[in-house]
Amino acid sequence: MRKIGLITSSVGNLIDDEIQDKIIHLAFKEKKAISYQELDTPKGLRVDQVLASKAFDYQIDADPEVERVLAMASELASKGDNRTEEEEARYQKTKKILAKILQPSGQTLIEREVQKDLYHEMKKQIKTLEAELFGNNK
Numbered sequence: 001m002r003k004i005g006l007i008t009s010s011v012g013n014l015i016d017d018e019i020q021d022k023i024i025h026l027a028f029k030e031k032k033a034i035s036y037q038e039l040d041t042p043k044g045l046r047v048d049q050v051l052a053s054k055a056f057d058y059q060i061d062a063d064p065e066v067e068r069v070l071a072m073a074s075e076l077a078s079k080g081d082n083r084t085e086e087e088e089a090r091y092q093k094t095k096k097i098l099a100k101i102l103q104p105s106g107q108t109l110i111e112r113e114v115q116k117d118l119y120h121e122m123k124k125q126i127k128t129l130e131a132e133l134f135g136n137n138k
Contacts, residue, residue, distance in 0.1 A: 023055050046107060066101055073098055 023039040042050045051059045076083060076091040083091060106112035 025055055069094060069097055069101065 023041055025035075025037045025039050027035045027037075029035060037054075039053075039055050042053055042055065045053070050056065073091070073094045076087055076094060079087065106115050
């Protein structure tokens with residue numbers, strides 16, 4: 001098991017605006033080697049989002065069933081146009097399951113509504129880009 005260390009430093013508001021809060025991620029690896037990486041501060045994030053960030057090596061508390069469905073969807077998606085008819089049917093079914101499972105994660109109603117709106121806008125933009133790149137066949 002890899003151990004991680006986290007050092008945070010805050011100097012507050014000083015005269016020089018260039019001084020920023022810092023998070024330093026230390027990972028203890030094999031043969032006593034240590035990796036060092038400065039990370040962006042997680043301002044505006046909830047505790048669960050901070051724990052799911054690089055600062056804590058993406059520690060998430062996920063439902064094993066959701067993880068299984070995500071893994072299956074990723075495997076099928078990676079096949080692209082090489083999916084068999086049966087795999088395509090499973091892929092489409094998996095996408096419908098994920099649409100039900102993966103709900104906006106905003107803490108408040110307004111945050112969830114904004115996330116939904118952003119998702120739909122991104123979906124439209126992706127379809128537009130696909131049409132530009134691949135024609136209207138997709």
